[in-house]
Amino acid sequence: MKNIFKILVLSLFFVACKQKIQTTDIAKLNGYWEIEKVVFDDGKDKDYKMNESYDFFEIGKNNAGIRKKVMPQLDGTFLVNDTYENVKVRFENDKAFLDYATPYAKWSEELITLSDKELVLKNKEKATYHYKKTGPINLTDDGKKTE
Template structure:
């Protein structure tokens, strides 16, 4: 019986400590994000050691874009004209990113957001864990990257 109450108390503590994302926090999404891992609904993780592409977000006033960009060895990013429109929606103490292309629409729940971490949950219950990406510069030419 004591274990049951202990587990219940700890569960409530975790629920109470969940980050509440405010509209002012949305600006933290802007920039380059590299996927670290995906957590599946059964609890297993798939880690990503190295990524060929990053996600780039640019959101202003709850609307913006997401693009896939490819980091280059000189610290720049290779981009194309393909992007997804993004709208931020707040509903029932939750935050959703609504994506739209000419071909489809979908949504992801914003679970966690900080200056260095981004966690998104899709409808298949997969959690995508991102870390803030930095440019790669392995050429050692002494030039700084932007």
């Protein structure tokens, strides 16, 4: 009986710890995100020590916007191109999803964690993508702040 009680308490603890994404949290998605690692469904993971590109999100008040790949430069600027993905945030069954669309494909990712510094997304193959919030790199101009 004691073991059943312990299992029940632990189960409730893990369920309670899962972040519920609110509509007010979506603004935190805006900005530059650098991937840190991918954890695959089989438990293996791939760490990213250095990234040549960041994901840039811009989501408006209607929970729709874009995601672009941008390449940070040493002077604090970014190389960008005209390629982007349309993104819509969808809430369903107490979960949040990012629905992407391009002229060639449509797909969704579940929004697992979203804070000012951390983003975790899960795709349909159950791989989780862990990102950290980042910004411009400026190794020139004697450390002057990049606007």
